Amino acid sequence: MAVPEVLLQSGVSSLLNSINSVIQSLGVSVLLPIIIFLIALAFRVDVLKAARSSILIGIGFIGINLVIGLFSENISPLAQQMVEVTGITLPAVDVGWPAAAAIAFGIAELGVWMIPLFVAMNLVLFAIGFTYTLNVDIWNYWHFAFIGGLVYMSTNNWLYSVAVGLTLGLFVLVAADWTQPAVEETFDTPGISIPHGTSAPYAVAAIPIHWAVDKTPLGNIEADPDAIQDRFGILGEPIFVGLAIGLVIGIAAYSNALFVAESWYAILTAGISFAAVMHILPMMVGILMEGLTPLSESIRNYMTSRFEDRDMAIGLDSAILIGHESVIASSLLIVPIAIVMSIILPGNDVLWGIDLATFPFFFALMVPIMNGNIVKMVVTGTILLIPLHYISSAVAPLLTQAAGSAGFDLGGRGLITSPVADAGSPATGILALIPAPVALAVGLVIVLGIWVALRTWPQRMYMVAGASEEKAQETVERRHTGKGGGLLPNKIGSTVDTAGAEGRSDD
Amino acid sequence: MTTKNILVVCGTSVATSTVVKEALKEKLPERGLDIGTIAKAKATEAPGKVSSGNFDLIVTTTQLNKDKFDIPVIHTTAFMTGIGQDEVLDDIVAALQD
Numbered sequence: 001m002a003v004p005e006v007l008l009q010s011g012v013s014s015l016l017n018s019i020n021s022v023i024q025s026l027g028v029s030v031l032l033p034i035i036i037f038l039i040a041l042a043f044r045v046d047v048l049k050a051a052r053s054s055i056l057i058g059i060g061f062i063g064i065n066l067v068i069g070l071f072s073e074n075i076s077p078l079a080q081q082m083v084e085v086t087g088i089t090l091p092a093v094d095v096g097w098p099a100a101a102a103i104a105f106g107i108a109e110l111g112v113w114m115i116p117l118f119v120a121m122n123l124v125l126f127a128i129g130f131t132y133t134l135n136v137d138i139w140n141y142w143h144f145a146f147i148g149g150l151v152y153m154s155t156n157n158w159l160y161s162v163a164v165g166l167t168l169g170l171f172v173l174v175a176a177d178w179t180q181p182a183v184e185e186t187f188d189t190p191g192i193s194i195p196h197g198t199s200a201p202y203a204v205a206a207i208p209i210h211w212a213v214d215k216t217p218l219g220n221i222e223a224d225p226d227a228i229q230d231r232f233g234i235l236g237e238p239i240f241v242g243l244a245i246g247l248v249i250g251i252a253a254y255s256n257a258l259f260v261a262e263s264w265y266a267i268l269t270a271g272i273s274f275a276a277v278m279h280i281l282p283m284m285v286g287i288l289m290e291g292l293t294p295l296s297e298s299i300r301n302y303m304t305s306r307f308e309d310r311d312m313a314i315g316l317d318s319a320i321l322i323g324h325e326s327v328i329a330s331s332l333l334i335v336p337i338a339i340v341m342s343i344i345l346p347g348n349d350v351l352w353g354i355d356l357a358t359f360p361f362f363f364a365l366m367v368p369i370m371n372g373n374i375v376k377m378v379v380t381g382t383i384l385l386i387p388l389h390y391i392s393s394a395v396a397p398l399l400t401q402a403a404g405s406a407g408f409d410l411g412g413r414g415l416i417t418s419p420v421a422d423a424g425s426p427a428t429g430i431l432a433l434i435p436a437p438v439a440l441a442v443g444l445v446i447v448l449g450i451w452v453a454l455r456t457w458p459q460r461m462y463m464v465a466g467a468s469e470e471k472a473q474e475t476v477e478r479r480h481t482g483k484g485g486g487l488l489p490n491k492i493g494s495t496v497d498t499a500g501a502e503g504r505s506d507d
Numbered sequence: 508m509t510t511k512n513i514l515v516v517c518g519t520s521v522a523t524s525t526v527v528k529e530a531l532k533e534k535l536p537e538r539g540l541d542i543g544t545i546a547k548a549k550a551t552e553a554p555g556k557v558s559s560g561n562f563d564l565i566v567t568t569t570q571l572n573k574d575k576f577d578i579p580v581i582h583t584t585a586f587m588t589g590i591g592q593d594e595v596l597d598d599i600v601a602a603l604q605d
Contacts, residue, residue, distance in 0.1 A: 136587070136588070137522075137587070192584060226572075237555060238549070282520055285521050286521045293529045296526065300588075304589065314587075314588045314590075316523070316584060316588065317522050317523050319519050319524075319569065320518065321570075322518030322550050322569050323569030324570050328550065360550075360551075364518075
């Protein structure tokens with residue numbers, strides 16, 4: 001113990017320990033408002049507004065903790081009892097994206113620090129012409145904090161965690177540029193791109209799967225999204241889904257005592273509790289969002305005012321795409337499929353819950369790729385559900401640990417996960433499950449691969465993402481001809497790429 | 508003028524709808540409108556909430572099938588991008604005064 005290096009090490013680690021213990025004893029609901037207040041002041045938010053924002057963020061965390069408490073008191077024990085009684089072993093309970101986002105921002109060492117780090121990275125990348133997108137949707141920076149947080153839990157290395165988080169940030173920027181013409185055309189959102197941490201990885205992974213699905217007879221079936229919405233619309237109302245899932249878990253847990261009145265008290269309570277969690281949790285997360293709004297406006301102005309004369313796409317939440325009838329219809333149809341798969345897939349740990357309402361984000365960017373054909377969307381989605389179950393099962397221990405680190409009290413019962421956003425995303429599989437240095441290398445190769453392809457065959461790439469030939473050509477003329485605003489080239493190789501009718505692979 | 512209630516719709520009823528709600532809360536009173544509740548909803552919940560008859564206008568950040576509603580529907584991303592907010596506010600005021 002008396003060796004000097006060890007002393008030095010123990011000095012550093014005891015400093016870190018005491019910082020940690022301050023963090024632990026303050027708790028996220030106090031610490032996070034302080035951090036947000038400082039960041040807001042740095043971005044010149046008015047002091048009173050910044051104070052109000054910070055307090056709301058603290059309130060949001062306390063609210064979320066209350067709802068998670070309700071969940072862990074009422075649902076988690078039943079889920080365990082279900083395992084004992086039925087033998088169906090699904091130990092990782094789906095707490096959904098609202099909880100995942102709160103956990104991500106709640107990791108004190110990392111969470112909201114991703115906000116200034118990503119803003120800085122995005123400004124530099126825009127300035128040098130790496131991306132056309134200014135991602136002003138700071139709420140959805142939680143995805144970068146989420147993936148970074150998982151890496152932080154497994155490595156305890158802050159630099160790796162930030163680097164992995166920013167790699168996802170890079171990916172969504174490049175993906176946003178790639179999908180922007182198709183999104184603009186399909187959803188009528190001029191000048192907007194969608195750098196979304198959930199939607200972009202699924203959509204990019206869907207491109208090769210859809211290409212294969214399209215070669216089968218399934219590619220020729222059409223279904224009417226409106227009729228499906230009318231028939232299954234109730235699945236889109238989270239309170240009904242919550243009630244149904246709660247009742248099913250309750251019935252399974254008491255399946256050995258269904259003729260006892262007390263069992264039914266518990267079953268009905270489970271139903272109403274689950275419905276309550278699904279209804280109240282987003283409201284609590286809404287308080288967090290309300291707190292972030294003034295900061296988000298300041299950051300938006302800070303970012304966009306710097307480049308007023310440049311052609312830019314403003315990056316927004318894929319929530320703006322979700323009213324599309326194909327998105328809603330596919331998201332309704334996939335709910336029963338997901339539940340059945342969770343039971344039959346060997347080795348799956350996921351017990352579906354709140355993220356059953358998150359499928360619209362999963363499908364949003366697939367609409368242009370598949371021309372809104374819901375049969376193709378559901379079939380492609382079903383194939384993606386296979387890795388989704390295994391990835392979200394595998395990261396459940398890390399996410400559970402992250403929840404503890406963010407100060408959420410799970411009552412020490414079981415595991416949690418958030419299968420759709422983002423625990424089961426292909427990006428999570430690559431960035432959080434592979435050891436950090438390799439994950440970083442793989443992530444960067446994918447990002448640079450797409451970037452180079454976009455600048456080498458821009459028209460073809462835009463068409464692969466679902467843009468029409470005319471739209472792709474128009475975008476090429478606007479973005480990829482002449483000198484761009486930055487240092488990096490808008491176009492690699494010959495100035496015109498030849499994407500004839502044969503270039504369209506997804507027709 | 509009577510009090511007007513607005514339903515703000517987005518994909519989650521959490522993120523973009525909150526931005527719109529905060530903007531409306533701040534800017535509509537400046538234009539002399541008497542605003543009652545501004546509620547948020549998911550796109551999938553909107554028909555159910557509107558059928559209660561409590562709302563006078565829908566402001567949505569995502570596409571909605573306007574035929575399914577008997578109240579005016581205004582589709583906008585201006586409050587998130589910061590571009591064209593004034594024009595959209597004009598439309599909202601006009602729709603509420605009808």
